Amino acid sequence: MCGIFGYVGQRNDAGSLVIDGLKNLEYRGYDSWGVACKTNGKVTIEKEIGKISTVERADFAQQCSLAAGHTRWATHGGVTKLNAHPHANSNQTIAVVHNGIIENYQEIREGLKQKGHSFVSETDSEIIPHLIEEYMKETDDFASAARRACKDFDGRFGFLALNTESNTLVAARRGSPLIVGVGKDGYFIASDIPAFMEHTKLVQYLDDGEMVVTDGTNIIFSDLETGEEIQKREIEITWSVEQAQKGEFDHFMLKEIMDQKESVARAVNQNEDQIITLAEAINNAQGTFLVGCGTAAKACMAAEYFFSVIAEKHVNFAPASEFKLYHHFLKPESLLIVVSQSGETADVLEAMKIAKSKGSKVLAICNVEGSTIDREADYSLLINAGPERAVASTKALTGQMAVLMLIAYAMNDKLREGQKLLLETSSKINDMLNPRYVNFIEELAEKIQDKSDLFIIGKSWNYPMALESAIKIQEVSYVHAEGFAGGELKHGPIALIEEGTPCIALVGNDEVKADIISNAIELKARGGFIVGVAPENNEVFDVWIKVPDAGTAQAIVNIIPVQALAYFLAVKRGKDPDMPRNLAKSVTVK
Ligand code: M6R
Numbered sequence: 001m002c003g004i005f006g007y008v009g010q011r012n013d014a015g016s017l018v019i020d021g022l023k024n025l026e027y028r029g030y031d032s033w034g035v036a037c038k039t040n041g042k043v044t045i046e047k048e049i050g051k052i053s054t055v056e057r058a059d060f061a062q063q064c065s066l067a068a069g070h071t072r073w074a075t076h077g078g079v080t081k082l083n084a085h086p087h088a089n090s091n092q093t094i095a096v097v098h099n100g101i102i103e104n105y106q107e108i109r110e111g112l113k114q115k116g117h118s119f120v121s122e123t124d125s126e127i128i129p130h131l132i133e134e135y136m137k138e139t140d141d142f143a144s145a146a147r148r149a150c151k152d153f154d155g156r157f158g159f160l161a162l163n164t165e166s167n168t169l170v171a172a173r174r175g176s177p178l179i180v181g182v183g184k185d186g187y188f189i190a191s192d193i194p195a196f197m198e199h200t201k202l203v204q205y206l207d208d209g210e211m212v213v214t215d216g217t218n219i220i221f222s223d224l225e226t227g228e229e230i231q232k233r234e235i236e237i238t239w240s241v242e243q244a245q246k247g248e249f250d251h252f253m254l255k256e257i258m259d260q261k262e263s264v265a266r267a268v269n270q271n272e273d274q275i276i277t278l279a280e281a282i283n284n285a286q287g288t289f290l291v292g293c294g295t296a297a298k299a300c301m302a303a304e305y306f307f308s309v310i311a312e313k314h315v316n317f318a319p320a321s322e323f324k325l326y327h328h329f330l331k332p333e334s335l336l337i338v339v340s341q342s343g344e345t346a347d348v349l350e351a352m353k354i355a356k357s358k359g360s361k362v363l364a365i366c367n368v369e370g371s372t373i374d375r376e377a378d379y380s381l382l383i384n385a386g387p388e389r390a391v392a393s394t395k396a397l398t399g400q401m402a403v404l405m406l407i408a409y410a411m412n413d414k415l416r417e418g419q420k421l422l423l424e425t426s427s428k429i430n431d432m433l434n435p436r437y438v439n440f441i442e443e444l445a446e447k448i449q450d451k452s453d454l455f456i457i458g459k460s461w462n463y464p465m466a467l468e469s470a471i472k473i474q475e476v477s478y479v480h481a482e483g484f485a486g487g488e489l490k491h492g493p494i495a496l497i498e499e500g501t502p503c504i505a506l507v508g509n510d511e512v513k514a515d516i517i518s519n520a521i522e523l524k525a526r527g528g529f530i531v532g533v534a535p536e537n538n539e540v541f542d543v544w545i546k547v548p549d550a551g552t553a554q555a556i557v558n559i560i561p562v563q564a565l566a567y568f569l570a571v572k573r574g575k576d577p578d579m580p581r582n583l584a585k586s587v588t589v590k
Contacts, residue, residue, distance in 0.1 A: 002028055002029045002070060002071065002072055002073050002085075002097075002098070002099040002191065002584070003022055003025025003026065003027075003028035003029060003070065003071040003190075003191055003192065003195065004025075004068075004069075004070055004097050004098075004099055004158065004159075004160050004178065004189075004190060004191040005018050005021040005022050005025060005068070005069055005070075005160075005188070005189070005190040005191070005195040005196070006018060006067060006068035006069065006097070006160045006162060006169050006171075006188070006189045006190070007021075007065075007066070007067055007068075007169075007183075007186055007187070007188050007189075007196075008065065008066045008067075008162070008167065008168065008169045008186055008187060008214055008215060008216040009065060009183060009185045009186010009187060009216035009217075010065065010185040010186055010216065011065060011185055011186060012063050012064065012065050013064070014037060014064045014065050014066055014067035015035055015037040015046075015064045015067050017067070017199075018035050018037075018067040018068065018069040019035055019052065019055060019069065021069075021188070021190065021195035021196055022035070022052050022069050022070070022071050022195065023052055023053050023055075024192075024194040024195050024197070024244065024389075025071055025190065025191065025192055025194065025195050026051060026052055026053055026071050026579065027252075027389050027390070027391055027578070027579065027584070027585035027586075028071060028073065028191060028192065028584055028585055028586055029071045029072045029073025029074075029584045030050075030051045030052070030053075030071055030072075030073070030579050030584075031049065031050075031072055031073060031074050031079040032047065032048060032049045032050065032071075032072045032074075032079055032080075032081070032083070032084035033047065033048060033050070033051070033052035033055070033069065033070065033071045033072065033084065034046060034047030034048070034069060034070055034072075034084045034085050034086050034097075035047075035067060035068070035069035035070075035086070036067060036068050036069070036086040036088065036095030036097075036162060037064040037066070037067045038064055038065070038066040038067070038162065038164045038167070039063070039064055041164055041165075042092045042093065042164055043086075043088050043092045043093060043094070043095045043162070043164055045086055045088060045095060047081055047084040047085070047086070048081065048084070049079055049080065049081055049084065051579065052071050065167075065186070065216065066162055066164070066167055066168075066169070066216075067162070068086060068095055068096075068097050068160050068161070068162045068169065069086070069097060070084070070085035070086060070097035070098075072084055072085060073584040075101055075124075076101065076105070076122065076123050076124045076125075077121055077122030077123045078122070080121075080122075082120050082121045082122075083121045083122055083123050085097045085098060085123075085125060087121060087123065087125050087126040087128070087129055088129055089129035089130050089132065089133035090116075090117060090118070090130065090133060091133065092164075093133075093163060093164045093165055094129040094132055094133055094142075094161055094162070094163050094164075095129060095161065095162050096125060096128040096129045096132075096159055096160070096161045096162075097125075097159065097160050098123075098124075098125035098128060098157060098158070098159040098160075099157065099158045099159070099176040099191055100155060100156045100157035100158055100159075100174075100175055100176040101124060101155045101156065101157070102124040102125070102127065102128075102153045102154065102155050102157055103124075103154040103155035104152075104153065104154040104155070105124035105127050108127045108131060108152060108153075109126075109127050112127060112130050112131060112134060115134060117130045117133075117134070125159070128149065128159055128161065129161065131149040131152065132145045132146050132149050132161060133145075135148045135149055141166075142161075142163040142165070142166045142168055142170060142213075143168070143170050143211070143213040143220075144227075146161055146170045146172060146211070146213075147172070147211055147222075147224060147227060150172050150174070150211070150224050151224075151225070153174070155174075155175075156174055156175025156176060156346065157172075157173075157174055157175060157176055158171070158172070158173045158174070158175065158176030158177060158178045158191065159171065159172055160178070160189055166215070167215055167216070168213055168214060168215045169187070169189055169213070169214055170211065170212070170213045171189045171206060171211065171212050172210075172211040172212075172224055173206045173207070173208055173209070173210055173211070173224075174208055174209060174224065175208065175346070175349075176191065176344075177191055177192070177206075177344050177371065177372055178190070178191060178206045178212075179191070179192070179193055179203050179204070179205055179206065179370070180203060180204040180205075180206065180212060180214075180219065180232075181193070181195075181196035181199065181200045181202065181203055182200055182202040182203065182204060182219075182234055183196070183199050183200045184200070186216040187214045187216060187219055188200065189212070189214075192586075193237055193239070193370075194244050194387060194389070197237070197239065197241055197244060198241050201236050201237045202234045202235070202236055202237075203234070203235050203236075203237055203370065204219075204221070204232040204233070204234055204235070205232070205235070205370055205375065206221070207375075208372070209223065209224045209225060210222065210223060210224055210230060211223075211224045235370065237369070237370070238369070239386060239387055243386040243387050244386075244387040244389065250571075251390065251567070251571075251576075251577050251578045252388075252389040252390040252578045253390035253392055253394065253476065253563075253567050253570075253577040253578055254564075254567055254577075256388055256389070256390055256394045256395045257394050257395070257433075257560065257563050257564055257567060258433055258438075259385070259386065259395045260394070260395050260398050260429055260433070260560055261426075261429055261430040261433050262426070262430070263383075263384070263385045263386065263395040263398065263399055264398050264399065264402050264422065264425060264426040264429060264556065265422075265423060265426035265427075266383075266384040266385065266386075266399070267383045267384055267385065267398070267399035267400075267402040267403050267422075268402050268403075268406060268419055268422040268423055268426065269384065270381060270403065270406060272415060274379075274381070275381075275406055275407060275410045275415060276410050276415065277379075278363060278379055278381070278407055278410075279311075279407050279410035279411040279415075281335060281361070281363070281379070282307075282311075282313065282315070282335060282337075282363075282407065282411055283311075283313065283411055284333075285333060285334060285335035285361075286331065286333035286334055287316070287329055287330070287331070287333070287334040287335070288307075288313070288315040288316070288334070288335045288336075288337065289315065289316045289317075289318065289323070289326060289329075289330075289334065289335070289336050289337065289355075290303055290304065290315055290316065290317045290318075290337045290339065291317070291318055291319065291320040291323050291336065291337070291338055291339070291348060291351045292319075292320055292338065292339035292340060292345075292348060292400075293319060293320050293321065293340070293345050293347050293348060293587065294393070294471060294587075295341075295392075295393040295396070295397050295468055295471060295472075296339040296340050296341060296345075296348075296393070296396070296397070296400060297317075297319050297320070297339075298397065298464045298465070298467055298468040298471070299339050299397055299400035299401050299404060299464075300317045300337070300339050300404075301317050301463075301464035301467070302401050302404070302461045302464045302465065302555050303315070303317075303337075303339075303401070303404035303405070303408070304316075304317045305460055305461040305464075305555075306401075306404055306405045306408040306461065306552070307404075307408050307411070309460075309461075309552065310405065310408040310409055310411075310412060310414075310418075310552060311408040311409075311411035311412045312412065313408075313411060315337075316329075319347075320338070320345065320347035320348045320350070320351045321347040321590070323347075323350075323351040323354060324350075324351075324354060326354075327354050327357075327358060330354070330355055330358035330360045331358060331359065331360065332358070332359035332360060333360075334355070334358070334360040334361075335360060335361050335362075335363060336351065336352065336355035336360055336361070336362045336363070337362075337363045337364075337365065337404075338351060338352055338362060338363070338364050338365070338373060338377065339364075339365045339366075339400050339404070340364070340365075340366050340367075340371075340373050341366070341367045341368070341385075341388055341393050341396035341400075342366075342367070342368055342371060342585065342586040343364070343366040343367070343368040343370075343371020343372060343373035343374045344368070344371050344372055344373065344586045345373070345586065345587050346587060346590045347587070347590055348373060349372060349373060349376070350590060352364075352373065352376060352377065361378045361379070362376075362377045362378050362379075363377060363378065363379045363380070363381070364376075364377030364379070364380040364381070365380075365381050365383060365400055365403050365404065366380065366381075366382060366383070367382065367383050367384075367385045367388060367396050367399065369382055381403055383396065383399030383400055383402070383403055384399065385399040388585075389578070389585075390577065390578045390585075391475065391476075391578065391579060391580055391583050391584065391585050392472055392475055392476050392563075392566070392567075392577065392580070394472075394563045397468065397559065398429075398556050398559065398560070401555060401556050402422050402425075402553075402556060405418060405422065405552070405553060405556075406418045406419065406422060409421075421550075421551060421552065421553055422553060422556075424550075425548075425550045425553040425556055425557060428548035428550060428557065429548075429556075429557060429560060431548070432547065432548055432557070432560070433560070437561075438564060440545070441545065441561055441564045441565050441568060442564075442568045444531065444543055444545070444565060444568075445565055445568030445569045445571075445572050446568075446572055448502045448529075448569070449569055449572040449573055451479065451500070451501070451502050452479065452480060453479070453480045453481070453482075453496065453501055453502075454470075454473055454479055454480070454481040454482075454501075454502045454503075454504070455481070455482055455483075455484065455493070455496070455497070455501065455502070455503045455504070455523070455528075456469040456470055456473075456481065456482070456483040456484070456503070456504040456505075456506065456562070457483070457484050457485070457486040457489065457503065457504070457505050457506065457516065457519055457520070457523070458483070458485070458486060458505075458506035458516065458558075459485060459486045459487065459512040459515055459516045459519075460508075460510065460512045461552075461554070461555040462506035462507070462508060462512075462516070462554065462555055462558055463483075463484075463485045463486075464555070465483075465506050465555045465558055465559045465562075466483035466484060466485070466504075466506055467483040468483070468559055468562075469481070469483055469504060469506070469559065469562040469566070470482050470483035472562060472563055472566035473562075473565070473566045473569060475566075475580050475583060476566050476567065476569070476570035476575060476577040476580050477566055477569035477570040477573055477575060477577075478570075478573070478575060478580075478581075479569060479573075486505070486515060486516045486518075486519030486520075487515065487519065489519055489522060489523065490522060494522065494523070494526060497523055497526040497527060497528050498526075498527055499527035500527060500529050501527065501528050501529065502528075502529045502531060503520070503523045503528040503529065503530055503531070504531045504532075504533060504562065504565075505517075505519070505520040505523075505530060505531070505532050505533065505534070505540075505541075506533050506534075506555075506558045506559075506562075507520075507532060507533065507534035507535075507538075507558075508534070508535070508549075508550075508551075508554035508555075508558070509535050509536065509549050509551075509554075510551075510554065517538055517540060520532065520538075520540045520541075521540050524540055524542075529542050529543075530542050530543075531543045531544075531545060532544050532545065533545045533547055533558050533561055533562065534546070534547065535547055535548060535549035535550075535554075536549075545561045547560075547561065
C-alpha cells in the first residue's frame with residue numbers, strides 16, 4: 001500500500017519525473033499524493049487530495065535533481081492535505097515518504113515535542129524526518145542519523161528520505177518493499193518497478209533490514225542494524241514497458257481480462273523438471289498447506305479440489321490471515337504453498353514466517369519476480385502474467401490456477417496430460433474473448449446494472465469461483481454480491497431471493513452438473529433471474545453465457561466472463577474499475 005518514488009542524479013527535471021513515475025504506482029494508493037523537491041537548497045513540497053493521474057507535469061519543480069514522492073492509501077490519519085506525504089522536518093531540509101506503520105509513533109512524537117518539534121499531521125510518518133533531524137544534531141551525517149532513527153521504530157516500514165544538505169536519498173526497509181533502479185544518469189528508488197521502468201530495467205533489490213544511500217553517482221547498501229556494507233547484484237527485469245500500459249483499452253482491468261488470451265499459456269510454460277520436483281515435494285510432505293489472500297485465496301481453494309480430484313491428495317487451505325493457529329500442525333516435513341500476485345502481501349509473509357519458524361519449507365507461486373515472497377521462499381514459480389495494474393486481480397488468478405493444476409497433474413505422473421489440457425484451454429479462451437462475446441456481456445451488464453443484489457452459485461471448483469465472482473463484482477461495481485456453494489442455498493441464503501434477483505450459476509460438464517442445475521431451478525422457483533455460465537444451454541437459464549467445455553480446467557474458463565461482467569457493471573454504474581474506493585493493489589499491512 002502507498003506508492004513511493006524518488007530520484008537523485010544529473011537530470012534537472014526530477015520533480016516531473018517523479019510525478020510521472022508515481023502515476024504508474026497509483027494502484028498502490030490513490031487518496032492523495034505529494035512530491036518534495038530540492039529547490040534553492042531547501043525542500044519544496046506540493047501535495048493534494050485526489051488522484052495523481054489527473055495532475056499535469058508539475059511546473060513548481062523546474063531545475064531540480066533530487067525529489068521524492070508518494071501516492072497514499074491512508075492508515076494513520078484521514079485523507080487530508082496535511083496528512084498526505086511527503087512530511088518535512090522543522091528546517092525544511094529533510095522530506096520523507098513512508099509506507100507501513102510505525103507502531104510506537106505516539107511515544108516518539110511525545111519525546112520529540114518535548115525537544116521542541118511541532119507536528120502538523122495526524123500521521124505516524126511525520127515523526128521520521130523530525131527524529132532524523134534530532135539525531136543529525138549529534139552526528140551531522142544523514143545516513144547514520146536515519147539508521148539510528150530506524151532502531152527506534154517498532155513495526156513494518158519502508159521509507160525514502162531526501163536531504164537537501166547532503167543532496168542524498170536514503171531508503172530503509174523493514175517489511176515494505178523498496179527497489180533501486182540503476183539509471184545512466186542517476187538512481188531511482190521506488191516501492192515498485194513500474195515507477196522507473198521507462199528509464200531503466202536494471203534493478204537492485206533492498207532486502208528486509210537493509211538501507212541504501214545514494215547521491216546519484218555513488219550508491220551504498222548496508223545492514224540497517226550494524227551498518228556493515230552489503231554488495232548487491234544488478235538484475236535485469238524482463239517485463240516490457242508496453243505490458244505495463246493500457247494500450248488501446250479504456251482501463252487496465254479490461255486489458256488484463258483480455259490478456260488472458262495469452263497469459264494462461266505463459267503460466268503453463270514452466271520448467272518441467274522443476275514442476276516434477278515440486279510435485280514430488282508435495283507428495284512426500286507430511287502436511288501441505290495452501291494460503292493466500294482475497295483472489296489468490298480463491299486460487300488456493302480451487303487447488304484443494306484440483307489436488308483432490310487430479311492428484312488424490314489432501315491439502316489444507318486457509319486464508320493467510322487465519323493461518324496463525326495452524327502452527328500446531330507444522331513440522332520440518334510440512335510444506336506451505338503461498339500464492340500471491342504481488343509477492344508483497346503482509347498476511348502471506350506472516351504465514352511464511354510462521355512456517356519457517358517451524359522448519360517447514362515454503363513454495364511460492366507469484367507474479368512479480370524479485371518480490372519479497374518470491375525471494376524469501378525455498379522454491380518459487382512465476383506465473384508470468386505480466387504486470388497486473390488494476391486493483392481487481394484477473395489474469396493473475398487464472399495463471400495461479402493453471403500452475404497449481406499443472407502441479408496436481410505432475411503429482412499423479414500426468415504432467416503431459418495437464419500441459420495439453422491447459423494449452424487447449426488457453427486457445428479456447430483466445431477464441432471465446434472475441435468482440436461479439438465481450439459486447440454480449442456488456443449488454444447483460446446494461447440490463448442488470450440497477451439491481452442492488454446479485455448471487456453467484458457454483459459447486460466443486462466452481463464454488464471458489466462463485467466466491468471470487470462476488471469479490472470481483474463487489475470491489476469494482478459496489479453492487480452487493482455473494483457467492484455460495486449451490487447446495488448451501490436451501491440452508492439459509494435462499495431467503496434473500498426475490499422476483500428478478502440476478503443469480504449466476506457457474507456450471508461445467510462434470511459430475512456435479514445435475515446438482516448445480518437443480519440449485520438454479522430452486523432459485524428460479526423463488527423468482528431468480530438465472531444467468532448460466534456453462535458450456536451447454538439449459539432451459540433454466542434466462543441468459544446463457546456460453547463458455548468452452550474445458551473439463552477439469554472449467555473453473556479457469558468460467559471465471560472470465562464474470563470478470564468482464566464485473567468490469568462492465570462498474571463502467572455502466574460510473575465507477576472507476578481500475579481504482580475502486582477504499583482499496584489498494586498491494587496490501588502490505590496486516
Ligand atoms: O498480491 P496478492 O495476490 O497477494 O493480493 C491478494 C489480495 O489482496 C488481492 O487478490 C485482492 O483480493 C484483489 N483486490 C482482488 O481482486
